[in-house]
Each structure stands twice: as structure tokens, then as C-alpha cells.
Amino acid sequence: MKKIIPILLLFPLFFSGCQYIDKQVPTEKELLEKELQEINWTQVDEYPSVTSCDSITDKEQKKQCFFQYLTELIQMKLSSDTLAVLYPQLDTIDVKVTVLPNATLEFEPQLTDTLSYNRKAIDSIIKMRLVDFPEIHPALKRGIPVRTQFVLPVILDVQKTKRHKRR
Numbered sequence: 001m002k003k004i005i006p007i008l009l010l011f012p013l014f015f016s017g018c019q020y021i022d023k024q025v026p027t028e029k030e031l032l033e034k035e036l037q038e039i040n041w042t043q044v045d046e047y048p049s050v051t052s053c054d055s056i057t058d059k060e061q062k063k064q065c066f067f068q069y070l071t072e073l074i075q076m077k078l079s080s081d082t083l084a085v086l087y088p089q090l091d092t093i094d095v096k097v098t099v100l101p102n103a104t105l106e107f108e109p110q111l112t113d114t115l116s117y118n119r120k121a122i123d124s125i126i127k128m129r130l131v132d133f134p135e136i137h138p139a140l141k142r143g144i145p146v147r148t149q150f151v152l153p154v155i156l157d158v159q160k161t162k163r164h165k166r167r
Contacts, residue, residue, distance in 0.1 A: 039142075046140040048099045048148055054137075067152065070097065074107075074154050077129050086121070094151050095126065101138050101145035105130070110151055 026034075046059070053065035074095060094110035107130045109122050138145040 044139040044141050044146060044148060045143075048139045049137045050134060067150075071152050071154060073133065074130060074152065075156075078126070078154065078156055090156060092153055092155050093122075095154050096149060096151050098147065098149045099136055099138050100147050103136050103138050103145075105133055105136060 047063040047066060049062060049066050050069055052069060053062050056062040056065055096108040096110050098106040098108075100106065107126050109119070109126055111119055111122065139148040140146065
């Protein structure tokens with residue numbers, strides 16, 4: 001009798017266990033599709049960075065450090081340029097920055113009023129002046145370098161802007 005009791009207790013497990021055997025295992029393609037749908041493709045895991053910002057651990061502060069560093073560097077490179085002379089009314093310009101996976105940068109001015117500005121001249125000046133940047137670490141998505149784009153407002157004549165604020 002003592003031997004029969006453990007067998008009777010295990011008996012329901014044998015019948016209920018069959019429902020787990022009949023379940024279909026998802027295919028590799030189904031698993032991949034499910035994983036791809038769960039990924040947020042509009043955000044990166046790690047934003048682009050420069051060496052001077054690498055010591056920051058907070059993701060948002062590191063992002064701000066990079067944007068501030070890049071904006072100041074672009075402003076410095078364009079501050080003494082002919083843009084302020086050719087277009088004195090143009091004190092700020094939006095620049096679309098593209099950081100490619102191979103850690104190179106591309107710049108494109110974003111002009112709202114293209115009729116009053118010579119787009120080709122501004123574009124060539126920006127491309128000529130915005131060279132020789134320090135090493136940029138590209139953004140990462142799941143550990144893989146990816147392309148990112150963002151628009152930075154760049155003040156062309158910092159001195160002129162400071163004079164306007166004092167008044």
C-alpha cells in the first residue's frame with residue numbers, strides 16, 4: 001500500500017504534463033520577428049560621445065555634454081569666418097549633424113529662408129571650416145555602431161549676440 005500511494009500522487013502529473021508536450025516551439029524566424037518588433041528603433045542605447053565626456057556615467061548628462069562640446073567646437077570653427085561678414089543678419093544657423101558608424105561627421109546647414117541666402121556658398125563654407133574634429137565615438141544600438149542625426153543651433157557671431165543681450 002505504501003508503494004501505491006506515491007504512484008497515485010504522480011498519476012495526475014503524467015496526464016497534465018502532456019499539455020506541455022503538445023506546445024509548438026517557435027521557429028528561429030518567429031523568434032527573430034518577435035525580437036525585432038520589441039526593439040525601439042527610434043532611440044539608441046548609447047549616444048555619440050567624445051573622450052572628454054566618457055567619464056560621465058549618467059546617460060542624459062553624457063548626451064548633454066556631447067551636444068554642448070560639439071556646439072561650442074562648431075561655433076569656434078565658424079566664429080571668425082566669412083559667414084558673419086557675408087550675412088550679417090544671420091546670427092544663428094541650424095546645422096544638421098550626422099555621425100556615421102565609422103565615426104565620421106557630416107554637416108548640412110538648415111536654412112529656412114533659402115531665397116535670401118546663397119545656400120551653396122554657405123554649405124561650402126561650412127564644409128570647408130568644419131574639418132579636423134577630434135575622435136567621435138558613434139552611437140550604439142545593442143552594441144553596434146549606428147548612424148545618428150540631430151540638429152544643433154549654432155551661434156555664428158558670439159560677440160554680436162552678447163552685445164544684443166546687454167542692451
